[in-house]
Amino acid sequence: MRDVYxxxxxxxxFTRLEYPLSEIAxxxxxxxxxxxxxxxxxxxxxxxxxxxRVNHQTALASAVVDSLSLMPAGAAxxxxxxASGASAIKAGFQAVASGMEDVVLVAxxxxxxxxxxxxxxxxxATLTHPLAEYIYGVTLPAHAAMFTRMYMDRYGVTERHLxxxxxxxxxxxxxxxxxxxxxxxxxEGILDSxxxxxxxxxxxxxxxFFDACPVSDGGAALVLVSEEKARELGRPMIRITGVxxxxxxxxxxxxxxxTDLLAVxxxxxxxxxxxxxxxxxxxxxxxxxxFTILEIVESxxxxxxxxxxxxxxxxxxxxxxxxxxxxxxxxxxxxxxxPVGATGVAQAWEIVTQLRGDGEARQVEGARIGFxxxxxxxxxxxxxxxxxxxx
Amino acid sequence: MSVDLEKILRPVDTPMKPYExxxxxxxxxxxxxxxxxxRDEIPDLLKHVxxxxxxxxxxxxxxxxxxxxxxxxxxRHRYQDxxxxxxxxxxxxxxxxxxxxxxPKLGMSLHTLALRRGLRVGAHAFAAKMEYHIDTLxxxxxxxxxxxxxxxxxxxxxxxLEKRFDIPHxxxxxxxxxxxRELFDRARSSLVVGRRPVPDELLDKAMAAxxxxxxxxxxxxxxxxxxxxxxxxxxxxxxxxxxxMEGRSADA
Numbered sequence: 001m002r003d004v005y006x007x008x009x010x011x012x013x014f015t016r017l018e019y020p021l022s023e024i025a026x027x028x029x030x031x032x033x034x035x036x037x038x039x040x041x042x043x044x045x046x047x048x049x050x051x052x053r054v055n056h057q058t059a060l061a062s063a064v065v066d067s068l069s070l071m072p073a074g075a076a077x078x079x080x081x082x083a084s085g086a087s088a089i090k091a092g093f094q095a096v097a098s099g100m101e102d103v104v105l106v107a108x109x110x111x112x113x114x115x116x117x118x119x120x121x122x123x124x125a126t127l128t129h130p131l132a133e134y135i136y137g138v139t140l141p142a143h144a145a146m147f148t149r150m151y152m153d154r155y156g157v158t159e160r161h162l163x164x165x166x167x168x169x170x171x172x173x174x175x176x177x178x179x180x181x182x183x184x185x186x187x188e189g190i191l192d193s194x195x196x197x198x199x200x201x202x203x204x205x206x207x208x209f210f211d212a213c214p215v216s217d218g219g220a221a222l223v224l225v226s227e228e229k230a231r232e233l234g235r236p237m238i239r240i241t242g243v244x245x246x247x248x249x250x251x252x253x254x255x256x257x258x259t260d261l262l263a264v265x266x267x268x269x270x271x272x273x274x275x276x277x278x279x280x281x282x283x284x285x286x287x288x289x290x291f292t293i294l295e296i297v298e299s300x301x302x303x304x305x306x307x308x309x310x311x312x313x314x315x316x317x318x319x320x321x322x323x324x325x326x327x328x329x330x331x332x333x334x335x336x337x338x339p340v341g342a343t344g345v346a347q348a349w350e351i352v353t354q355l356r357g358d359g360e361a362r363q364v365e366g367a368r369i370g371f372x373x374x375x376x377x378x379x380x381x382x383x384x385x386x387x388x389x390x391x
Numbered sequence: 392m393s394v395d396l397e398k399i400l401r402p403v404d405t406p407m408k409p410y411e412x413x414x415x416x417x418x419x420x421x422x423x424x425x426x427x428x429x430r431d432e433i434p435d436l437l438k439h440v441x442x443x444x445x446x447x448x449x450x451x452x453x454x455x456x457x458x459x460x461x462x463x464x465x466x467r468h469r470y471q472d473x474x475x476x477x478x479x480x481x482x483x484x485x486x487x488x489x490x491x492x493x494x495p496k497l498g499m500s501l502h503t504l505a506l507r508r509g510l511r512v513g514a515h516a517f518a519a520k521m522e523y524h525i526d527t528l529x530x531x532x533x534x535x536x537x538x539x540x541x542x543x544x545x546x547x548x549x550x551x552l553e554k555r556f557d558i559p560h561x562x563x564x565x566x567x568x569x570x571x572r573e574l575f576d577r578a579r580s581s582l583v584v585g586r587r588p589v590p591d592e593l594l595d596k597a598m599a600a601x602x603x604x605x606x607x608x609x610x611x612x613x614x615x616x617x618x619x620x621x622x623x624x625x626x627x628x629x630x631x632x633x634x635x636m637e638g639r640s641a642d643a
Contacts, residue, residue: 183509186420193416195584199511200418210418 008036085344
């Protein structure tokens with residue numbers, strides 16, 4: 001198997017974007033292609049979850065290739081729920097690692113704000129089990145709320161811990177010009193003041209408004225290349241060293257213990273094993289904080305902290321910039337936004353930015369090893385990646 | 392014999408109890424003061440409303456134009472029984488709300504104009520306005536309309552307003568909705584916040600001057616401009632960019 005490098009990265013502002021999907025993906029892609037210094041690619045993968053339903057557009061990869069004039073490159077769209085982005089990176093990795101392709105463009109894109117919040121929530125909820133969950137009206141906020149309640153009972157996580165994640169990540173986004181939320185929040189304003197319940201009402205108890213990521217539009221892109229091509233291009237040598245993917249039961253109730261995110265655990269374990277790394281080697285991580293509870297739990301399941309102690313590490317500032325394992329320093333999904341198909345690619349974009357030392361105010365000093373966890377479904381399809389800067 | 396037309400044209404305002412100022416914390420932790428604006432302060436508001444006439448998004452242009460005319464008419468004594476509340480953060484103008492008394496038992500909400508977004512400033516301002524109508528002026532109900540989808544969600548849906556479609560509202564003649572005292576009481580615990588009295592330091596700062604908003608709504612920019620500028624500063628096509636990267640000129 002050949003080594004695979006990230007030679008170029010690109011991203012759009014995550015916000016409300018009134019552009020065709022393919023155009024959003026194209027802008028991010030052009031940025032990545034220019035960054036890499038390539039004009040031709042062998043294969044294009046476009047990650048997207050909702051275009052047929054939300055945007056009434058299918059065959060998205062063909063549209064992107066045409067928009068970029070990348071013909072006759074191969075092209076395919078990849079839909080794997082909120083894990084579409086990292087799944088597309090995995091496909092690109094496999095294409096280069098196998099020797100089948102030398103240059104692969106991976107783009108992730110979503111335009112969810114074309115519909116109202118109710119429709120967007122319903123669209124995301126279609127990833128749940130159709131007969132055991134969806135028909136009963138379960139949404140992702142509802143899933144996350146039930147999960148959170150169990151976690152609180154089991155491990156002592158409190159609403160304050162959740163709010164601390166929200167404040168950390170939303171305020172981190174202030175250092176990321178591409179991030180959706182550019183509004184500082186404080187614990188006093190969203191939790192402690194007499195007005196907090198109005199400023200930050202329950203969305204699905206115990207989760208409140210500021211515990212959830214925003215609904216965003218946006219795109220992100222990577223250019224993956226072989227080692228030979230990477231050296232020819234002369235960009236920083238950022239290698240994808242580990243890829244892990246795992247699944248769990250579609251319906252959450254079927255799990256022996258719903259508070260165990262086994263797919264996260266296995267995907268991370270496999271990625272670290274493939275890379276020959278351990279969680280303690282990681283300098284900077286991107287975890288899938290669609291809801292604040294998920295950052296805490298994923299930080300345990302991937303091995304950064306023992307089970308049930310993620311919130312304690314949070315309290316100690318271990319996960320903040322300057323801590324032992326900075327998590328979501330670019331805002332995470334909470335602050336950067338969560339255009340679902342783009343998220344996994346945007347996580348990789350942030351890690352590559354960090355490993356290049358281009359993080360500016362949010363830069364983790366001396367970062368060499370990065371990690372991403374892209375969480376699909378409600379933990380039923382998870383992709384983890386490790387990245388290492390080699391030069 | 393001359394006739395003093397001003398006596399005919401100028402409406403006679405009904406005395407209305409003043410709004411007692413209050414303050415609250417936003418999600419950002421900033422303290423905001425809601426207070427009644429006197430007539431002689433209206434010019435200070437107008438200069439901050441005028442730029443919003445040119446913001447063609449979320450109906451800011453329509454709302455700002457109407458607010459401007461209402462405030463100006465109030466200042467020049469051409470609007471009867473209007474009141475204006477200002478929301479300020481460290482003196483900085485964050486929102487304006489206004490309304491009027493139709494009868495001693497009926498109020499009419501005019502506008503809610505948020506100049507700071509994303510922190511429920513507009514929602515807090517609207518709640519303060521309803522509090523003034525129901526609690527201070529003693530109105531049984533307030534007639535309301537919305538010009539933007541955001542307003543519709545905030546007022547009609549969150550407060551579960553009742554239809555009064557047989558009454559055309561003064562704003563555009565569209566069918567009215569109504570907040571009754573009962574509806575307001577139901578919303579009180581979740582939507583209406585604020586503390587009294589306002590600490591002297593906060594109130595003094597608010598009363599000292601109405602400062603311009605530091606981050607007012609602006610005309611919509613191309614949200615992809617930042618991305619585009621990374622590779623396309625001349626706004627040429629994607630193809631031209633690709634040629635440039637390949638070392639070819641567009642004329643080749």
